Amino acid sequence: MVPAAIAAVVIGGGPLIIAITAHLLTHNDKMTKPKIACILLGMIGIIIIALDKSPLTGGGSYLQLAGILMLLISAVAGGIGNIVVSKYKSCINPISLTSFQMILGGLMLFTASLFVNGMPKINIKPEFIIALLWLCFVSATAFAIWFKLLQIPIVKVSELNIWKFIIPVFGGIFSWIIIPNEHPTAIIIIGMAITASAVVLYNLYVKKINKKKLPLN
Secondary structure, three states: OOOHHHHHHHHHOHHHHHHHHHHHHOOOOOOOHHHHHHHHHHHHHHHHHHHHHOOOOOOOOHHHHHHHHHHHHHHHHHHHHHHHHHHOOOOOOHHHHHHHHHHHHHHHHHHHHHHHHOOOOOOOOHHHHHHHHHHHHHHHHHHHHHHHHHOOOOOOHHHHHHHHHHHHHHHHHHHHHHOOOOOOOHHHHHHHHHHHHHHHHHHHHHHHHHHHHOOOO
């Protein structure tokens, strides 16, 4: 429904959408100029990476707009979910939440796939088992850690989501290592550097602010 480049840009804007959601729904996680600047810097890097790997194609259509709207709704829903986990930290177990999320989400996706693609024909080879086990382990571990971080009092939803900018950076690096025909280009490296710098700069800013807040001896 959506060209890859547009999808990458919309998904890459997730931290900005979540930051706006947190700004509207929470009292202690407001937008600041440094936060906005770093998020926009990260988005610029992702746009550079996306357009180099998959240039914009095709004109606008109702189907494409519907796809973009679905991606935006997904980002907002994810932001609200993060805020709920952060707000009700005392009564949500990260491991239990991750388990129920993956089981319920998996069942919903599998059921939906039956209507769209029919009964899947699974060719169980060693590669399939390895990939399945790896994805299960990574997803379960990552979500459990993510939810646990959201429950730390000093961690803000918008600030934690800025770290999502490193996903395309590591995705590109791993693709160069694992996939035979994937090679780095100067444009992609520049985009990655810009994206990574957004994370580094914001964390340096937060570190500087926290130092100023420390009481003088």
